[in-house]
Amino acid sequence: MADILSQDEIDALLSTVVDDSDDAGGSSSEVESYDFHPKKISVYDFRRPDRVSKDQLRSIRNIHDKFARNFSSNLSNFLRTITDITLVSVDQMTYGEFLMSLPDPTNFNIISMIPLQGNAVLEINPSLIFPIVDKLLGGQGLPLFHVRELTHLELNIIDGIITLILKDLEEVWKQIIPNVRFKKELSENSPHIIQIVAQNEVIVLVVFEVKFGEATGMINLCLPAIMLEPVLNKISSQDWLIGAKKGRSGEYETRILELLENISIPFKVEIGRTKLKVSELLELQADDTIILNKKSKRPLNIYVNNKHKFFGALGVLGIRKAIKITRSTTEQDDERDG
Numbered sequence: 001m002a003d004i005l006s007q008d009e010i011d012a013l014l015s016t017v018v019d020d021s022d023d024a025g026g027s028s029s030e031v032e033s034y035d036f037h038p039k040k041i042s043v044y045d046f047r048r049p050d051r052v053s054k055d056q057l058r059s060i061r062n063i064h065d066k067f068a069r070n071f072s073s074n075l076s077n078f079l080r081t082i083t084d085i086t087l088v089s090v091d092q093m094t095y096g097e098f099l100m101s102l103p104d105p106t107n108f109n110i111i112s113m114i115p116l117q118g119n120a121v122l123e124i125n126p127s128l129i130f131p132i133v134d135k136l137l138g139g140q141g142l143p144l145f146h147v148r149e150l151t152h153l154e155l156n157i158i159d160g161i162i163t164l165i166l167k168d169l170e171e172v173w174k175q176i177i178p179n180v181r182f183k184k185e186l187s188e189n190s191p192h193i194i195q196i197v198a199q200n201e202v203i204v205l206v207v208f209e210v211k212f213g214e215a216t217g218m219i220n221l222c223l224p225a226i227m228l229e230p231v232l233n234k235i236s237s238q239d240w241l242i243g244a245k246k247g248r249s250g251e252y253e254t255r256i257l258e259l260l261e262n263i264s265i266p267f268k269v270e271i272g273r274t275k276l277k278v279s280e281l282l283e284l285q286a287d288d289t290i291i292l293n294k295k296s297k298r299p300l301n302i303y304v305n306n307k308h309k310f311f312g313a314l315g316v317l318g319i320r321k322a323i324k325i326t327r328s329t330t331e332q333d334d335e336r337d338g
Contacts, residue, residue: 107150110194122184310329
């Protein structure tokens with residue numbers, strides 16, 4: 001038979017419980033009074049490490065945003081219709097996830113970025129491919145309701161669009177890789193026939209949305225991170241901006257000067273000025289003399305594009321009148337002339 005506790009023993013146990021609760025309450029108040037700020041915890045998946053930094057992704061976005069603007073203009077000229085191309089996203093994921101997001105069949109193109117090792121993927125959705133083919137063959141560019149594989153004739157027709165895309169990609173990527181060259185290796189109707197990298201390899205996916213007429217579709221550019229590794233150190237916001245600045249001041253300077261050489265600019269010489277009343281103007285006849293405000297020994301004003309740039313002296317060269325530039329103007333001359 002179990003022992004029965006006496007009243008004194010019960011009171012002793014209850015007092016012990018009360019003491020313990022008081023201690024716990026005191027400690028909890030101490031914890032509450034302590035200013036405790038836990039560190040922010042970031043989720044990291046070791047199976048899918050981020051191989052491209054946020055700054056590099058931002059630079060890749062800047063590069064392809066410029067591509068979208070250039071290609072929109074060139075595609076409009078090619079299709080002879082207004083097109084709108086928008087850069088939707090630039091993300092990194094696994095190659096397997098990229099394949100799962102694609103329709104089947106589709107226009108799946110393997111491309112190379114010489115001199116980089118490996119291959120990239122340029123995918124054009126069927127919702128965009130068939131309206132383009134229809135437009136180039138003289139139609140209205142309407143979408144195809146029953147999607148099918150492209151025929152050899154349609155693949156040859158769409159090669160013109162792919163060439164245009166690769167050319168514009170070359171132009172923007174030359175800011176990072178000066179001697180880069182994009183080349184199409186082969187085209188397939190199914191994205192699962194050829195595997196350029198392992199399913200778990202990280203890739204950078206650049207997504208564009210293209211609209212023209214009633215057609216809307218996506219263009220996906222898949223760039224494996226392992227292929228971009230040799231130039232990842234160059235792909236940052238700072239490097240991209242520096243590269244663009246160098247291109248403006250160095251690479252295109254000669255071309256800009258060549259274009260400017262053939263532009264015509266107004267060039268005129270002012271002998272002098274005067275003011276006449278309307279009645280005096282109506283009475284002018286042959287052999288009348290008009291006195292100007294310029295003295296004969298003073299240099300003449302020479303205007304370039306309606307701006308006073310030089311002073312000169314009037315003369316004759318052969319059988320033609322000529323003007324000899326004596327000096328350029330200064331700010332004081334401009335103020336005095338005004």
